[in-house]
Amino acid sequence: xxxxxxxxxxxxxxxxxxxxxxxxxxxxxxxxxxxxxxxxxxxxxxxxxxxxxxxxxxxxxxxxxxxxxxxxxxxxxxxxxxxxxxxxxxxxxxxxxxxxxxxxxx
Amino acid sequence: xxxxxxxxxxxxxxxxxxxxxxxxxxxxxxxxxxxxxxxxxxxxxxxxxxxxxxxxxxxxxxxxxxxxxxxxxxxxxxxxxxxxxxxxxxxxxxxxxxxxxxxxxx
DNA sequence: ATAATATGTAACCGAATGGATACGCATTAT
DNA sequence: ATAATGCGTATCCATTCGGTTACATATTAT
Numbered sequence: 215x216x217x218x219x220x221x222x223x224x225x226x227x228x229x230x231x232x233x234x235x236x237x238x239x240x241x242x243x244x245x246x247x248x249x250x251x252x253x254x255x256x257x258x259x260x261x262x263x264x265x266x267x268x269x270x271x272x273x274x275x276x277x278x279x280x281x282x283x284x285x286x287x288x289x290x291x292x293x294x295x296x297x298x299x300x301x302x303x304x305x306x307x308x309x310x311x312x313x314x315x316x317x318x319x320x
Numbered sequence: 321x322x323x324x325x326x327x328x329x330x331x332x333x334x335x336x337x338x339x340x341x342x343x344x345x346x347x348x349x350x351x352x353x354x355x356x357x358x359x360x361x362x363x364x365x366x367x368x369x370x371x372x373x374x375x376x377x378x379x380x381x382x383x384x385x386x387x388x389x390x391x392x393x394x395x396x397x398x399x400x401x402x403x404x405x406x407x408x409x410x411x412x413x414x415x416x417x418x419x420x421x422x423x424x425x426x
Numbered sequence: 427a428t429a430a431t432a433t434g435t436a437a438c439c440g441a442a443t444g445g446a447t448a449c450g451c452a453t454t455a456t
Numbered sequence: 457a458t459a460a461t462g463c464g465t466a467t468c469c470a471t472t473c474g475g476t477t478a479c480a481t482a483t484t485a486t
Contacts, residue, residue: 353462387463
């Protein structure tokens with residue numbers, strides 16, 4: 215049987231720590247590739263591949279500016295992650311509440 | 321050069337859609353493996369492998385009950401995801417705010 | 427015109443991923 | 457005692473992943 219269709223969701227995009235770091239950097243504002251790549255001990259083409267994945271999943275956008283390509287955060291897709299994690303928040307908030315009442319009853 | 325050290329964070333755990341679905345199911349309460357597996361068109365050993373990954377990353381716990389293994393959500397580790405996504409929330413909330421004031425000024 | 431800079435793509439490689447099937451081992455049912 | 461059930465593990469396989477080096481292309485500097 216052929217492998218199940220691959221997951222092309224934003225969850226794959228953020229699965230890699232390098233890509234998460236790129237996104238974290240872009241929160242501070244747009245940046246060209248060289249600046250992004252300078253933060254990592256990887257070759258620049260490796261960063262280009264990460265950027266491509268982020269681009270294809272629409273988590274970043276790119277605009278050409280002279281000979282540079284400036285990347286910008288496009289956080290809309292990340293909302294899927296926030297929406298997914300949302301119902302879990304109740305769990306550890308509840309645990310904190312339990313701890314609180316536990317401590318109060320001691 | 322040897323591959324960079326692998327990412328064993330919870331972000332890897334939730335990168336796979338099957339594993340996310342398992343976690344979503346466990347939000348409703350603990351369940352034995354057969355019940356979890358019945359929701360997917362995969363073999364049971366495949367689900368066992370997913371469960372092992374979730375176990376090793378401490379996103380679920382397992383207790384033996386007769387010949388069943390009951391899995392339970394352990395959401396503490398998922399807080400890492402919530403914490404990571406948190407600073408991004410401002411972006412689309414801000415966009416919504418911009419839209420709101422834009423509409424109000426029309 | 428030529429050189430340097432910025433960046434993407436192609437080809438390649440080893441490791442990890444996600445699946446399958448075959449098997450083993452407890453536990454429960456008969 | 458034997459069979460059936462529940463589930464993990466071993467092994468295998470194709471695909472994907474994340475990295476590399478070599479190369480191509482566009483833009484800017486000299």
